[in-house]
Amino acid sequence: MSGVRVLVGTKKGAFTLTSDGKRGDWTVDGPHFGGWEIYHINGSKVDPNRIYASQSSGWFGQVIQRSDDGGKTWTTAGNDFAYQGEVGDHLWYDGTPRPWEFKRIWHLEPSLDDPDTVYAGAEDAAFYLSTDAGQNWKELTGLRQHKTGASWQPGAGGLCLHTIILDPVNKDRIFIAISAAGAFRSDDGGENWLPINKGLRSREIPDEDHEVGHCVHRIAQHPTRPDTLFMQKHWHVMRTDDAGEQWTKVSGNLPSDFGFPIAVHAHEPETVYVIPIKSDSEHYPPEGKLRVYRSRTGGNEWEALTNGLPQSDCYVNIYRDAMAVDTLDPCGIYFGTTGGQVYHSADGGDSWTPIVRDLPAVLSVEVQVLP
Amino acid sequence: MIRIILPAHLKNLAKVTGEVNLELPEPITRDAVLDAIEARYPMLLGTIRDRQTGKRRAFIRFYACEEDLSNEPPETPLPKRVVEGDEPFIILGAMAGG
Numbered sequence: 001m002s003g004v005r006v007l008v009g010t011k012k013g014a015f016t017l018t019s020d021g022k023r024g025d026w027t028v029d030g031p032h033f034g035g036w037e038i039y040h041i042n043g044s045k046v047d048p049n050r051i052y053a054s055q056s057s058g059w060f061g062q063v064i065q066r067s068d069d070g071g072k073t074w075t076t077a078g079n080d081f082a083y084q085g086e087v088g089d090h091l092w093y094d095g096t097p098r099p100w101e102f103k104r105i106w107h108l109e110p111s112l113d114d115p116d117t118v119y120a121g122a123e124d125a126a127f128y129l130s131t132d133a134g135q136n137w138k139e140l141t142g143l144r145q146h147k148t149g150a151s152w153q154p155g156a157g158g159l160c161l162h163t164i165i166l167d168p169v170n171k172d173r174i175f176i177a178i179s180a181a182g183a184f185r186s187d188d189g190g191e192n193w194l195p196i197n198k199g200l201r202s203r204e205i206p207d208e209d210h211e212v213g214h215c216v217h218r219i220a221q222h223p224t225r226p227d228t229l230f231m232q233k234h235w236h237v238m239r240t241d242d243a244g245e246q247w248t249k250v251s252g253n254l255p256s257d258f259g260f261p262i263a264v265h266a267h268e269p270e271t272v273y274v275i276p277i278k279s280d281s282e283h284y285p286p287e288g289k290l291r292v293y294r295s296r297t298g299g300n301e302w303e304a305l306t307n308g309l310p311q312s313d314c315y316v317n318i319y320r321d322a323m324a325v326d327t328l329d330p331c332g333i334y335f336g337t338t339g340g341q342v343y344h345s346a347d348g349g350d351s352w353t354p355i356v357r358d359l360p361a362v363l364s365v366e367v368q369v370l371p
Numbered sequence: 372m373i374r375i376i377l378p379a380h381l382k383n384l385a386k387v388t389g390e391v392n393l394e395l396p397e398p399i400t401r402d403a404v405l406d407a408i409e410a411r412y413p414m415l416l417g418t419i420r421d422r423q424t425g426k427r428r429a430f431i432r433f434y435a436c437e438e439d440l441s442n443e444p445p446e447t448p449l450p451k452r453v454v455e456g457d458e459p460f461i462i463l464g465a466m467a468g469g
Contacts, residue, residue, distance in 0.1 A: 035380060059430040059464040060380055060418040076384065076414035080422050102423070 003370040004326050005070065006334055007051065008342055009038030012360035014053055016071045023332055023346040026355045032074065033065065040321055042108045043368045047115035052077075052134055054105040054120070062104050064120075064134045070370075077134030081105070081122055084139040090124065091153040100124045100144065107321065109164035113171075119190075121161030125152065125178045127190060140190040143176065148195060148212045155179030155215045155234075162320055163219050169226045175244065180204075180215035183231065185244050196244025200233060218320040220262045222269035230272050230299070232262040232320070237274055239299050250299025255286045261323035265348065266331040270298040273325075273333060273349060275318045284315035292333070294349050308352035309343065316341070321364035328369060336362025373404055373449075374459040381419070381462070385412040390459060399454050401433060402445040419462060434461040 006017040013031030032038075036055045044050040053065040053074070064077040081102050089097035103123045111117035120128040120137065126144045128137045143149075143161075152159060160179055167173035174186045175196075182197040195211045205213040215234035222228065231238040231247065236257050238247040251257035256276040265271035272295045278286045285291060290309040293302040316337035326332035333349050336342045340359035343352045375391040382388065393407050409416050416422065419431055427433070433440045436450045436458050452458040 057380065059378075059428065060384075061421070061428060062417065063384065063414070079417045082423055 002328070004328065004332065005043070005048070005368045005370055006324075006342065006344070006355065007041040007043060007071070007364075007366040007368065008336055008359065008362060009041045009053070009321075009364035010336075010340070010360040010362050011037050014038040014041050014055075014071075015356070015359060017342060017355050021328055023328070023344065028356050029071070031360075032071070033063075036060075036063070037104075038363060039104060040107050040364045040366075042110060042364075042366045044110040044115040045112050048368045048370055050110065050115040050133075052108040052110060052118055054108055056104040062102070064105070064108075066134050078130070078136050081120070081126070081128060081137055082139065083126060083144070084141045085145070088145075089150055090159060091151055093154060095153075097150070100126070102126070103158060106160045106162045107164050109166060112166050112168055119164050119166070119174075121164050121176060123158040123160035124154075125159045125161040125181065127161060127164075127176060129190065142186070142191045143184060143193045146184070146193050146195070148181070152178065152181040152212060163216070165219060165221050165229075167221075167226045168223045173226070173243070175219060175221070175229065177216040177219050177231075179217065180234075181212045182214040183216050183219060183229075183244055196240070197247070198245065199240075199247030199249075200238065201236065201249070202234065204234065217260045218262045220264045220272070222264045225269045228269065228298075230262050230264060232259050232274055234258065234280060237262065237272075237299060250295070252295070252300035252302055254293055254302050255291075255304075259318075260320040261318055261335065263323045263325050263333065266325050266327045267329065268296070268331075271296050271348070272299060273323065274302075275323070275335065277317060283317040288313050288315060290314040290316065290337075292335070292345075292349055292352070305345075305349045305352070307350060308345075319363055322362050324365045324367045326367045326369050332367065334365050334367050336365045338362065372456045373399060373453065374456055375404065375408060376459045376461045376463075377408075378462060378464045380464070381415055384414050384418065387412070397454070398448050400446050400448055401440065401443065401460075404449065404460055405445075430465040432463050432465050434463065435459070 002021045008015040013034040015030030039054045041053040049070045051067040055063040065074045066077045092098040107121040109119045116133040163177035165175040184193040200214045217232045227243045263273045292305040316339035323335040333345045338361040342355045373393045
C-alpha cells in the first residue's frame with residue numbers, strides 16, 4: 001500500500017509526518033533545522049526522495065537545504081540569490097522608491113519533469129531557477145523587470161513571490177503570484193510575463209482596474225484543467241477559466257471571503273477548499289469556529305466542514321502555503337495553523353483529525369504520495 | 372592559531388562542535404578570518420556576511436577580549452591576544468527578538 005509524507009514548515013523548524021495509505025496512524029519526525037524559520041519544504045513530483053527546504057533566519061539569512069533520501073539527511077545547497085542587471089527600485093509602503101533587497105525564499109517549486117530543476121520565489125519579489133539541484137540560482141529577470149515592477153508595493157508580509165504553479169499540460173506556462181502586485185503568467189518558461197488581474201477588485205488601491213497592485217494570497221489549479229485557476233485574494237475568492245484573462249468572483253455564501261490558502265480536490269476539478277478568516281485586521285476564524293469551506297460547484301455555493309474541528313474559542317490563522325491535498329482516493333486534505341496544529345481529512349473534508357497539535361506556528365504544508 | 376567560537380545555529384549548519392581553529396598568515400584581520408571560515412565551511416556563506424555586499428549581517432556581532440569589534444573596519448588587525456590564540460574571536464547572534 002502506498003503511503004503519504006506530509007512536509008511541514010514552521011517558525012522553528014521542519015517536520016515530516018508519515019503514514020500508510022490509510023492515513024490513520026502517523027509518525028512525527030523533527031524538528032529538522034530547529035530554531036530556523038522554514039517558509040517552505042517541498043518534494044519533487046518525479047522523485048519523492050528529493051526534497052527542498054527554504055531555511056531562513058533574521059540573524060543568519062537564507063539557507064537552502066536538499067534531501068536525497070526523503071528527508072532523513074540533508075545537504076546545504078546554494079544561497080546566492082542575486083538580482084541580475086540593474087537592480088532598480090520598487091515602491092515602499094509609503095509610496096517612496098526603495099531598492100530591491102533580497103530577504104528570503106518563500107516558495108520552492110520543483111520541476112514536474114526533473115528533480116534537479118527547481119524554481120524559487122523570493123522576497124523582494126523575484127523568480128529564480130536552479131538546474132543543478134539548488135546549488136546555483138539564476139534570476140529570470142523578465143518578471144521583476146516587467147514594466148510595472150517599479151510600481152509594485154509590499155503587502156503586510158513583504159513584497160513576496162509566494163505562489164508558483166507549473167502548468168502540467170502547457171509545459172512553457174507558469175503562473176506566479178506576488179503580494180501585493182498580483183498574478184502573472186508566463187507562456188515561455190519564465191522569460192516574459194503578463195499581468196493577469198482583470199476582474200479583480202481591490203478597494204485598497206485607488207484604481208481598482210489597475211493591472212497590478214492586487215494582493216493575491218494564493219492560487220490553485222487542478223492538473224487536468226490548466227486554464228481554470230482558483231484564487232484566494234486578500235478579500236474575495238475568484239476563478240478564471242481562461243488562464244487568467246478574466247477573473248470572476250465566486251465567494252457566494254462564505255461567511256467571510258478573506259483568507260489565505262485555497263486548494264482543489266485531487267480528483268474533482270470543481271471541488272474547492274478555502275478557510276475563511278474574519279477580516280484583514282482580525283486574522284482568525286469568524287466566531288472562533290475553525291471551518292473549512294468546500295464548494296463542489298467551482299465556487300459560489302459553499303458548505304461548512306466542521307466535523308473534528310474546534311467550533312468554539314479558536315483564534316488561529318492558516319497561512320497561504322499551509323494547505324495541501326494528496327492524490328489518494330478518497331482525497332486527503334491537510335492544513336496547518338499558527339497554533340501548531342496540523343489537521344487532516346482522509347475523506348475529502350467530511351471529517352478532520354489532528355495529526356499533531358503542538359508544533360510551532362505552521363508556515364507551510366505539502367504532501368507527497370509515496371510508492 | 373586563531374580560535375573562533377561560532378553561534379549554535381552556525382555550528383549546527385557547519386556540523387562542528389566546540390571551537391573552530393584556523394592557521395592564518397598575518398596580517399590577521401576580521402575579514403581574513405571570515406574568508407577562511409567560509410572557505411572551510413562553504414555552507415556558512417551568506418550567514419555571517421551578506422552574499423552580495425560582503426557586509427556584516429545586521430544581527431551578527433563580533434567580540435574579542437571583552438570588546439565589541441562589530442563596527443571596526445573589516446581590514447583592522449585583530450587584537451594580539453586573538454592572533455596568539457590566547458583569546459577566541461567570538462561570532463554571535465545579537466540579542467534581538469523573543
